Amino acid sequence: MDTNPLHLSITDQSLTKLPPCPRCGSHHIKAREIAKTTGGLAGTITGAITGASSAFSGARVGLTVGSFISPVGGGLGAVVGALIGATTGCMAGAALGEVIDDTLLDNLECEDCLYLFSK
Numbered sequence: 001m002d003t004n005p006l007h008l009s010i011t012d013q014s015l016t017k018l019p020p021c022p023r024c025g026s027h028h029i030k031a032r033e034i035a036k037t038t039g040g041l042a043g044t045i046t047g048a049i050t051g052a053s054s055a056f057s058g059a060r061v062g063l064t065v066g067s068f069i070s071p072v073g074g075g076l077g078a079v080v081g082a083l084i085g086a087t088t089g090c091m092a093g094a095a096l097g098e099v100i101d102d103t104l105l106d107n108l109e110c111e112d113c114l115y116l117f118s119k
């Protein structure tokens, strides 16, 4: 008895998403996602730096206005800011990289004959 129809639909979706190999017609195609991986990493680093620096300036203003609340708040704010920045940067970088993968690079690889092609 198959009690998990969701698994089947995910498999079907991934099969229909990628085109067959233009050389041998195989459906064993995998996406290489070079730019997506690179873009995500670059976005993570850039976002962490941007998030941390903006959190630091925000913490400085916060300390000036209400230093009696919590001196720990500034440091915590910087960490949270860096995490938010890293997440946002990673998503933006990955999204940009995905566009590059789809449009500029031979992003698809046939696992049977190792032929590289794009959508």
Ligand SMILES: [Zn+2]
Binding pocket: 021, 022, 023, 024, 025, 026, 110, 111, 112, 113, 114, 115
């Ligand atoms: Zn092939």
